[in-house]
Amino acid sequence: xxxxxxxxxxxxxxxxxxxxxxxxxxxxxxxxxxxxxxxxxxxxxxxxxxxxxxxxxxxxxxxxxxxxxxxxxxxxxxxxxxxxxxxxxxxxxxxxxxxxxxxxxxxxxxxxxxxxxxxxxxxxxxxxxxxxxxxxxxxxxxxxxxxxxxxxxxxxxxxxxxxxxxxxxxxxxxxxxxxxxxxxxxxxxxxxxxxxxxxxxxxxxxxxxxxxxxxxxxxxxxxxxxxxxxxxxxxxxxxxxxxxxxxxxxxxxxxxxxxxxxxxxxxxxxxxxxxxxxxxxxxxxxxxxxxxxxxxxxxxxxxxxxxxxxxxxxxxxxxxxxxxxxxxxxxxxxxxxxxxxxxxxxxxxxxxxxxxxxxxxxxxxxxxxxxxxxxxxxxxxxxxxxxxxxxxxxxxxxxxxxxxxxxxxxxxxxxxxxxxxxxxxxxxxxxxxxxxxxxxxxxxx
Numbered sequence: 001x002x003x004x005x006x007x008x009x010x011x012x013x014x015x016x017x018x019x020x021x022x023x024x025x026x027x028x029x030x031x032x033x034x035x036x037x038x039x040x041x042x043x044x045x046x047x048x049x050x051x052x053x054x055x056x057x058x059x060x061x062x063x064x065x066x067x068x069x070x071x072x073x074x075x076x077x078x079x080x081x082x083x084x085x086x087x088x089x090x091x092x093x094x095x096x097x098x099x100x101x102x103x104x105x106x107x108x109x110x111x112x113x114x115x116x117x118x119x120x121x122x123x124x125x126x127x128x129x130x131x132x133x134x135x136x137x138x139x140x141x142x143x144x145x146x147x148x149x150x151x152x153x154x155x156x157x158x159x160x161x162x163x164x165x166x167x168x169x170x171x172x173x174x175x176x177x178x179x180x181x182x183x184x185x186x187x188x189x190x191x192x193x194x195x196x197x198x199x200x201x202x203x204x205x206x207x208x209x210x211x212x213x214x215x216x217x218x219x220x221x222x223x224x225x226x227x228x229x230x231x232x233x234x235x236x237x238x239x240x241x242x243x244x245x246x247x248x249x250x251x252x253x254x255x256x257x258x259x260x261x262x263x264x265x266x267x268x269x270x271x272x273x274x275x276x277x278x279x280x281x282x283x284x285x286x287x288x289x290x291x292x293x294x295x296x297x298x299x300x301x302x303x304x305x306x307x308x309x310x311x312x313x314x315x316x317x318x319x320x321x322x323x324x325x326x327x328x329x330x331x332x333x334x335x336x337x338x339x340x341x342x343x344x345x346x347x348x349x350x351x352x353x354x355x356x357x358x359x360x361x362x363x364x365x366x367x368x369x370x371x372x373x374x375x376x377x378x379x380x381x382x383x384x385x386x387x388x389x390x391x392x393x394x395x396x397x398x399x400x401x402x403x404x405x406x407x408x409x410x411x412x413x414x415x416x417x418x419x420x421x422x423x424x425x426x427x428x429x430x431x432x433x434x435x436x437x438x439x440x441x442x443x444x445x
Contacts, residue, residue: 001190004029004077006068006313007322008039008111010046010164010335011127011157011269012083017054018168020064024192027065027073029392031113039066047361050165074117079186081155082110082138083127083296088272099276103133111138115145123151123183129213129273131280132155135177135206154206156213161267162332174201177209214280216289217273223258224265231261231439232304238250241247241439242421261438263393263419264301266329266338271298302343305391305419308436310351312389312415317354323383326420327359327366334361340419341393342366349373356383360396384410395420404431415445 001024005016008030017242020026030036035045042059044052058064067073084106089099107128108120109165118124124142126135135154154177159167176190178184184203195201204212215417231241241261249256265271274295278288313320329339336342339362349356356375357366363376377383380399382406384390392399408414408431416428418437428435432445 001025001078001186002076003027003190004073004114005071006080006082006114007084007106007128007406008032008035008045008050009083009085010161011159012081013044013046013055014048014051014159014168015081015083015127015157016051016408017051017064018165018194019190020058020181021054021169023063024130024190025063026058027077029067029070029114031068033068036066036068037193038327048164049162049332054165056142056155070113071306074114074122075119075259077119077122079123079125079190079302081117081125081127084108084110085268085274086128086272088129100279101277102129102272103281104130104134107134107138108141111141111146115142118142118146118150120148121182123186125150125151125187126154129159129269129276130210131276131398132207132210132214135210139179151180151183152206153178153187155187156209158213158216161335162330170197171195172198173199175209175212176201176203177206177368178203179206192301193272193420198201203286208227214273214277217270218277218294220258221265221270221274221298222290222294224262224270225294225301227259227261228264228304228438229302232301234439235441240441244439261338261421262301262395263305263344263438264298265300265342266302267333267335268337270340271295274298284372302340303347304438305344305393305417306347308417309348309389309391310435312411312417312434315351317348320352320388321354321356321386322348323356323387323390323411324357325359325380325390325399326349327357328362328394331394334359334365336362336365336369339393342369344391345370345374356385358383359394360398381406381410386412388413389415389417391417391419392422393419395422404428404433408432 003019003024005012005028008028010365016026018029033245086102089101089103135152139152158177176187234241245259248254275289278291281288327336327341345355356377358377358380414432415434421437429443429445434444436442
């Protein structure tokens, strides 16, 4: 099947590459000439395990192409996917009533660009996360631009950064919002290779499909904010959140997924989708009390490590060297959008601390924003040279079993603020560390 993917961001690249890998002829389109040239030379602009190898294999086989020529990509395509970004309207130019809403300027730009080139039987598929009703608006706009009825389907993505290839190739389910049997049949054919283990294809209205994406992310965000608030309560009441988590997780109605306490969620999906769903609720006269609380709890949680650091040092951070392990919002990605580590770094710099950082993949993205304000270290252990404390923000595997004796030797004072509960408190006491974690009682070495 010939497919055009409009947008070569995270979703567009993963979608296009995986569809090419199942035998389709895929053209990925972007208006950024430099980005397309990089992709053509095998320079992948994002880090996602397995993606570079998959792109190289399918590009070499001729099934995957990158281009700025929208017309050439769209004219022969049976399916045209919209996979552009939908950021939050939260800049200073946004009106108060627009705060938190999804910004659809890239969606409308894509529609305007490919509409003149659509084949008569082409099906437009919205992969981007968009507010409920966007499918209907795209349907109407295409009719205006082309003078005919164009089939528009919704197909939200449920990809986890760091595991996106596996999520696409072995999905829990595929959700499609369709108006016609033709669109349903085409998408069934497209996704058949990925549903061989009897995982369901769930066909519904476009409105339900659009809402499904937001509701899924909002519920997962809610679980994270809930366990973080309970972790803070445990600290005050002398409990241990890990014990509590086990106590509730074995209840089949609750489960263990997304019940790991930490310093809050970040990334490109959860924060903006919770806010966008809240904005949608307000538009129809519903006050989103729970959604607002989820967002508020998460924003507060991003300050937890800083509060612990300030309390430990009695607010005297000028000249202190603080090592930071982990910059990406989660492991196995270089994505630092709304990463809790950046909230911590900003506060540390404001307080006059010197900050040394390490992350296996996200260093370049952070350097692009902070320049020489930070000390960038090639290894975790190097950040600890004469450090007054270590703050852990991301649970990369290489942080889980460090050489504690070498760490203590390098540090000026053996203090760790663990935002991901990587270590056992008693083990840290035995190694002579003062150790603060999330939802557990601090220990002193």
